[in-house]
Amino acid sequence: MHFSNLAKTLKMDVKALDKALLEIIKARQELTTINYNNPQYDDLEEKLHDLEDDFQETYGDELERALQDIHDEYCPDSDVLVPIAYIAKKYQVSANNEYSVANTEGVFVEMDDYPGKDTKLALLPNPTRIVLSIGSEKQQVVWTAK
Secondary structure, three states: OOOOOOOOOOOOOHHHHHHHHHHHHHHHHHHHOOOOOOOOHHHHHHHHHHHHHHHHHHHHHHHHHHHHHHHHHHOOOOOOOOHHHHEOOOOEEOOOOOEEOOOOOOEEOOOOOOOOOOEEEEEEOOOOEEEEEEOOOEEEEEEEOO
């Protein structure tokens, strides 16, 4: 399979998009560090939902178009989900503040070119991009916000 980078220009501020995505990731990480009994849990959860709602409202249409293009090219048999569904549960951050994910992160998609392999799409920040993971051995950036 040939991988092209579907880098289409978005009609939004990509720095603001990246910042909003990072805020969601940080809020999710913070929420995982406390338990349900913590008095701050409900406030943090509400803050996270507000961030996700704002993200979807501000960037959802443009990101869904990009996701539709990706699905059309790589995994046409899989439904496009709302953009926040593609945000991974766990990220690794390098000393250079570069974000990556394990191949186990992301939304499962069906790809005829890779039968029997888990294929997933995940949304990453810094810069905002979508990565396709194929099995445990390969990752490919299939879209970058520009």
